[in-house]
Amino acid sequence: MSDFLNEPHDPRDPNPWQALYLDQSTPLPNHVKHAWLTDSASSSRQYLLPLMRPIARLMIILIQVCKILLPKRWSASKLLHRILVWGLKGFVSPEANWLILRHFHLGAQIIEFVERNAPVSVPLSPLKPADLDALKDELFLKHDLNLFNFVIRLNQALRDEGKALAHLEQIDFSMIIEPPLALAAMPQGKMNWIDLQTAIEIFTPVYQLFLTDNDFWRAANSLQLDETMGVYVATILNTPQHLLLLNNKHPLVPLSTLRAGHRLVLHGLSTEMLHCLLSQMKANAAA
Template sequence: MAEFVRSDPSMWEAVFADPSVPLDRAVVRQIIDDQRRPSRRWLYPVAMVLSRVLVTIIRVLKRVLPFRWMPLGTMDSLCVWFLRRCVSPDAVDLLLRHFVIETNLMNFVIRNTPVGIEPVTLRPESLSELGNQAVVEHDVNVYDVLIALDVVPLVARDPLDFRHLDIPPLDAERHRRRLVRLDIQTALCFMNIPFSVALTSDEYRRAVHSMRFDDSFLEILAVITGDDTFRHWKLAGMSLWMDSNVDVPRMVYRHALVCEYAHAQLVKLAGGQYPRDTSVALD
């Protein structure tokens, strides 16, 4: 009798081949390669615990010493230096993509509702553009759009305005020599520390809570487009759940993936190609 041959499939190959993932294959490859970095396996578990402990201590101390411990400009400079010298170009590219993609999502909502605000302009194409309080502006934009929507009806629109879903060429400074090449999740753990130092307690809480609105935006997109697909990615992250004592780097990573999925679905509805002007350069 012939010996039974057990299949030995690769998890990564299955993730890459998954037909339900709406993202461009080059982007999926970037994400997979980033997850397979040695830092993700060996350093991330330590960085996750270290970040959580330090941020908790900082937040407790800030209740006693409620003032800004670090200028926002210093935080920006530290984070940009860290991204240039310690984070892989793939991870930097994914981070820049997120800023552009979330702006595209908010602008889609603005253009397809009678809301009376101007489109969001935060679309950094290079690392240096992250140094002008982009992180704070990124979070504030979410609140501004949601508050503006309070006075307008949310209804399906036909035809939809799919303009400006493009992603411009992004400069992750691949030519620059890195001391180490961290994956995005490990990098987020370390970057969360200066964020908690520089932001006031209210600002930090506001930034963390902004990710609770992911489900809100998915519902808004579902209503505007009439497409239930957006609802499939909701995680019951209700905005009324006022809890900022969470694993922030993990929330940020999932938040970025949700935005990628939603953006890709809008592109699909628009009937166009995935909006990538240049091929993805891998490390």
């Protein structure tokens, strides 16, 4: 892994990854930023991503055309998740796999944060996989379903009880913790070299192929709920300035699925930054 902190600085040839690591304008824990930038600085992202991204987007178009001929409800979600886990374990970098597993835990914690600090209570179905094999239980699909179900249940309950989210003086941060996942426990074989962004671009048309059009469209458009969840948290914390780093918006204007891979990366980064902000606030409140 790169040593961004102690790497010598050459003013005539500054390392852009070192600059991003040292920069403190974006809220990320050091160990997460280190893994993210190590993955981003890889040769896979530099040379393979520019090749795979246009191919993947072309495949999305071709699969969309082929779906016209397939039965509307045709899908093979269980097979899809077995293929995804096989690809993650066999070819994806340790940093990327670690960040993917973290995302499920962070997403579950953020949803629970909103629910615990809302004036109503709704049922939750947290997804916190302990390892890559746990993803075989259709967790990618369930992750998208959880988000939409939470937004629907929360707002139905708020409407039914005539209540609204509001800023709280005493905020419950108890669910915001560091996920119990070790980077060293991720597969580290010779073939585990594909970076996060390239892996997502490759997996996106595969995801589309094995799901119904409705499932794929919903998955792609769940990314635009980043702003929705951000507004919920900002309302509770009374910190609208934290919405500035969101990129997946506006939720009422659905975007093309062609850029779903890139937007998914932004979604993962936004989730990491929001969790970091909540962790910092929890520490400040405890102090």
